[in-house]
Amino acid sequence: QVQLVQSGAEVKKPGSSVKVSCKASGGTFSSYAISWVRQAPGQGLEWMGRIIPILGIANYAQKFQGRVTITADKSTSTAYMELSSLRSEDTAVYYCARNWCGGDCYWYFDLWGRGTLVTVSS
Amino acid sequence: DIQMTQSPSSLSASVGDRVTITCQASQDISNYLNWYQQKPGKAPKLLIYDASNLETGVPSRFSGSGSGTDFTFTISSLQPEDIATYYCQQYDNLVTFGGGTKVEIK
Numbered sequence: 558q559v560q561l562v563q564s565g566a567e568v569k570k571p572g573s574s575v576k577v578s579c580k581a582s583g584g585t586f587s588s589y590a591i592s593w594v595r596q597a598p599g600q601g602l603e604w605m606g607r608i609i610p611i612l613g614i615a616n617y618a619q620k621f622q623g624r625v626t627i628t629a630d631k632s633t634s635t636a637y638m639e640l641s642s643l644r645s646e647d648t649a650v651y652y653c654a655r656n657w658c659g660g661d662c663y664w665y666f667d668l669w670g671r672g673t674l675v676t677v678s679s
Numbered sequence: 680d681i682q683m684t685q686s687p688s689s690l691s692a693s694v695g696d697r698v699t700i701t702c703q704a705s706q707d708i709s710n711y712l713n714w715y716q717q718k719p720g721k722a723p724k725l726l727i728y729d730a731s732n733l734e735t736g737v738p739s740r741f742s743g744s745g746s747g748t749d750f751t752f753t754i755s756s757l758q759p760e761d762i763a764t765y766y767c768q769q770y771d772n773l774v775t776f777g778g779g780t781k782v783e784i785k
Binding site: 592594601602603604607616618619652654663664665666667669670671672 | 680711713715717722723724725728729734764766768770773774775776777778779
């Protein structure tokens with residue numbers, strides 16, 4: 558059974574960067590897109606961007622343009638989200654989520670990682 | 680960006696009650712609307728896709744309707760295990776989530 562396995566919790570200083578990984582365990586990315594969604598403490602869900610690994614195409618939410626980079630390594634079925642110029646407001650749980658994208662893309666997320674807590678603190 | 684306005688932000692209902700949540704899009708999104716359930720400390724779970732289609736394995740007491748800008752999510756008979764926060768999500772133009780509705784038992 559496919560799972561999305563995310564990297565462990567991170568503590569970062571303001572102004573630094575963080576890179577979170579998401580590996581498809583038991584499967585591949587070949588027919589899927591991967592999105593990154595974050596959730597600040599006590600807040601709602603916020604979509605950051607996505608990548609279609611087989612095409613190498615990434616799209617980003619306007620709010621994060623220029624500060625987030627989403628990449629994927631097809632050989633290891635791993636996606637990455639790098640967020641730069643971190644500030645305290647970036648403290649959140651970061652989720653990766655999968656949607657079918659084989660031919661047509663269906664933009665509903667049927668599989669999620671367990672989340673990675675990123676804490677930004679001086 | 681397409682804005683998604685969910686209401687109410689929270690509600691309290693009794694077991695067995697019918698619960699309705701609405702989601703309004705800032706522009707026409709056809710039926711490109713999904714609903715998720717999130718329990719504390721857990722990742723969201725897909726319940727409804729394309730406005731009205733029930734995800735496999737999801738109980739039939741959950742349903743969705745609507746198109747264009749106005750959408751409704753309904754729990755026909757609230758159960759204790761339905762205590763969670765519910766989110767709508769549009770995908771007509773990239774992806775946006777609604778602000779969430781926290782459902783509690785009265």
